Amino acid sequence: MTSGATLRELIVGVDIGGTKTAILVTEPDGSVRVRQVAPTAVGAPNRAADSIASLVQAALDAAGATPDDVAALGVGVPGRVERQTGQVTLAVNLDWHDLPLGPRLEARLGIPTFVENDVRAAALGLHRRRLFGSVESLALLAIGTGISAGVVLDGRLHRGSLGLAGEIGHVVIDPDGPRCACGNSGCFEAVAAGPAIVARTRAGWAARRNGHADTTAGLHGDRAVDAEGVFAAAAAGDEVARDILESTGKAVAWGIHLLALAYDVERIVLGGGVSHAGEPFIAPIRRELDRYRAVSPLAAEVLRPDLLELLPPGSDAGAWGAVTIARDALSRDRNPASPGQERVVGHA
Ligand SMILES: [Zn+2]
Known part of the structure; x- marks a missing residue:
């Protein structure tokens, strides 16, 4: 069967990150035909749709397909999105304000396009792909340049009244x-x-230098250090970095406790760039959660042992989330009578 015979059956997902844009071209059965990653083009907002459309076109070329083969395009954006219109209200890190990304991509590619916040899309994708068990509720807590959570309740993405x-x-x-x-x-x-x-961490290093003779100052420097550098410094024995990561772990545990009590979800998955540090990131979090459990029977109940999971790096959760958003929107369009992701299911 040629690609021409599978007219409008592919689903494309695009995850626009702060630095990288990941694209998946997927088959009707959910398998991946092409995966591509490119630097995020942070040009003027009026060129954003053009550059994203070019990336999609390049991925389709690599897949031996054309836009006519694509049933729907999902796009995850790190910002606030009006899901119904595909308008990106605000994406601070991309400097996008009131950008009609969905309509512009549709105009350029001729593919029905669905735009969603990246973390919320990713959370839905994790649920649909059963990556963390057959659960009906989960939260993805993404810790990277910012912090936000995507929440799936009773199998549906919970957006809230304002999204x-x-x-x-x-x-x-x-x-x-x-x-x-x-x-x-x-x-x-x-x-x-x-x-x-x-x-x-930099403030801690500066205070240490000013306070007393510092034998490690300059060893790690504070020029151009990133979160990865702070983890490396802690691993090398830097006490300031260790203290900061310990207090960061306490703060993240607070956030997990907040999510657990607010939403009573079955899984909380930690993701985002900072979480890629793995065990050094999660160890102080686990210690703090253990402390909560030890003093509070309520915490012990809600912070169940299998609550917390770490999203493996390279799992393409954002791009899979975008695919999921597109697939869900498509099944709603094709089968409007069925209770879909957005449909309010009555209790009558
Ligand atoms: Zn704030």
Whole structure:
């Protein structure tokens, strides 16, 4: 069978990250025909749709397919999205404001396009692919440049009335903490996201240098250090870095406890760039959760032993989430009478 015979059956998912854009071209059975990763083109917002369309076109070329072979395109964006219109209201790290990304991609490619927040899309994808067991509720807590969660309840993505459900990065954890980009002080992400980990470590190193003779100053430097560098410094025995990662773990455990009590989900999956550090990242979190359990029977009940999972790096959760968003939207369109992802299921 040629690709021409499988007209409009492929599903394409695009995950636009802060630095990389991942694309999956998938078959009707869910298998991957082509996977591509390219640097995210951070050009002017008015060129964004053109550059994304070019990447999709290149992936289709590699797949031996054309836009006519594609049933739907899903796009995950790190920002606030109006799902019905495909409008990206605000994506701070991409400098996008009120960008009609969905309609522009549809106009350029001629493919029905569905845009969703990246973390929420990824959470739905994890659920659909049963990556962490056959559960009906889960939360993906993404810790990277910022912090946010995607929440799936009863098998459906929970967006909330404003599409902001899960934006717990801006819950205040420490009123006396660092200023946050949102205007508040001491937000969860101002304490525990990647840039916050780096800033707090650098401040700790500077204080150490100013306070007393520092035998390790200059060893790790604080030029161009990133969160990975903080983990490396801690592994090399740097006490400031160790303290910062310990307090970061406490903050993340607080966020997990918050999600567990707010949503009572069966799984909480940790993802995002910072989580790629793996065991050194999760160990202080587990210690703090154990402390919660030891003092509170309620915490012990809600923070069940199999609650926490770590998303393996390279799992393409964002791109799979985009595929899932497109696939769900398509099945709604094709079968509007069935209770789909967005449909309100009555209790009558
Ligand atoms: Zn904030």
